[in-house]
Amino acid sequence: MRWIGKRRAGGRASVVYLNSLLLKVHARSSRYLPAHPFSDKVGPPALGLADNCPADGRTWVPFGKSCYHFVHGEEDIPKSYTIERAKEICSGFSTIRSAEENSFIADYSSKVWKGSINIWLGMYYDSDVDAFKWNDNSPLTFNKWEEVGEEDPEQPLIDTCVILHVASEMWENVSCSENPENGVVCETLQSNPVLSALVIVSVILILGISAFVWFIQQRSNSGSTLLPSFEYHPPFGAPSADQTCLVEAEEIEETS
Numbered sequence: 001m002r003w004i005g006k007r008r009a010g011g012r013a014s015v016v017y018l019n020s021l022l023l024k025v026h027a028r029s030s031r032y033l034p035a036h037p038f039s040d041k042v043g044p045p046a047l048g049l050a051d052n053c054p055a056d057g058r059t060w061v062p063f064g065k066s067c068y069h070f071v072h073g074e075e076d077i078p079k080s081y082t083i084e085r086a087k088e089i090c091s092g093f094s095t096i097r098s099a100e101e102n103s104f105i106a107d108y109s110s111k112v113w114k115g116s117i118n119i120w121l122g123m124y125y126d127s128d129v130d131a132f133k134w135n136d137n138s139p140l141t142f143n144k145w146e147e148v149g150e151e152d153p154e155q156p157l158i159d160t161c162v163i164l165h166v167a168s169e170m171w172e173n174v175s176c177s178e179n180p181e182n183g184v185v186c187e188t189l190q191s192n193p194v195l196s197a198l199v200i201v202s203v204i205l206i207l208g209i210s211a212f213v214w215f216i217q218q219r220s221n222s223g224s225t226l227l228p229s230f231e232y233h234p235p236f237g238a239p240s241a242d243q244t245c246l247v248e249a250e251e252i253e254e255t256s
Helices: 083-089 099-112 193-221 241-255
Strands: 003-007 013-018 021-026 031-034 061-063 066-070 118-120 123-126 131-134 160-165 170-175 185-189
Touching (some): 066 099, 123 160
Antiparallel strands (some): 003 013, 021 031, 118 160, 160 170
């Protein structure tokens, strides 16, 4: 086993070589993350190290309570998509709740993809409340708008989408139609192993109880026919003397 540690400036993260696998230790989240899974310096693609992330053949990276998939092209080339296509690729993408999560997505994007790109955020403008919301209709508890602010007077709010600039880690509201393609980061909540185990145990218990109740009912319904009904017949005994004489007399009459 070969273990070599390298700390980045500022103490935000360390890079660790474990055998031939390159890992990045993110100091803020205390999670072990595969660093740059498509880099030639790493060898084979690194798999996500969290068992609670989806096992769908894609590389998911755990952070906090979520898992992230950075949609890529060949090797480490980013692919850009329209906002509508991004919604088809990901059932949910990039909802940022904290400064740590914002920095993680921007920092990890620069490690996965060459260069700097912009990323779609899962946000929309709700005209009913005159505010931006995440796609799950939850309000913004954190934001990092550029100096122009959340509201750009030159941008029609009805056609407003939001992007994250990876280089500056700042947000900008842009036209969904005039700014057609950006990078995509899918996000999903990590599964709870304890909850999954409880669900499995509950299903087994329900099936066991149902089978037991069914067996008792079947036995109760068929209880009257478990033993065949019968009538009592006394055993055959030897004929009495009078019966013997009667039979002999009838035989004599028949032969005479």
